[in-house]
Amino acid sequence: MAERKGISKKTRFEVFKRDSFTCQYCGRMAPDVVLEIDHIKPVASGGNNGMLNLITSCFDCNRGKGKRKLTDKEEIKKQQEQLRELNKKREQLEMMMEWREELEHFRVLQAEEVANSFKSKTGYGVTEHGFRKIENWVNEFGLIEVLDCLDISVSQYFVNGNEHSLDKTFSYIPRICNVRRRQNKEEL
Secondary structure, three states, X not given: OOOOOOOOHHHHHHHHHHOOOEOOXXXXXXXXXXXXXXXXXXXXXXXXXXXXXXXXXXXXXXXXXOOXXXXXXXXXXXXXXXXXXXXXXXXXXXXXXXXXXXXHHHHHHHHHHHHHHHHHHHOOOXXXXXXXHHHHHHHHHOHHXXXXXXXXXXXXXXXXXXXXXXXXXXXXXXXXXXXXXXXXXXXX
């Protein structure tokens, strides 16, 4: 007879979530019944604690079933449902990763827009370090606000040919954003 190993709380929870906290035999749900984890292929017959061999069962169904296993047809159906569920999760994860990559690309495009605007207004480009700062500003304040504050900073602090004014113009952009944010909060 195979030795029964404990099932971790995490695995139990994942099986309950996958099965919508519903007994897969009778359809009753928590909190109306106490749910347990059942083995599709019993441990006594060589079943393991893998996710594809575990199923949500209520106390009554699990105790009434004993070490009998589901019919082959029911077992295959449950495993197919589990595989479909796992495939859906994989597809959603892939979509989330694709969305994240697109979002990062969009952030870079926004930062490039600010860097290009700075260059067109001052005649000077930004360093890689400066570009990273712009990315952070856009992330914190939004593209339109950063562009507006860039215009304000250039009009107030930039003197053509003066390197000190160039640094001041660039470094004051987020300061102006912060001042405007505070003013908007006070007005509310």
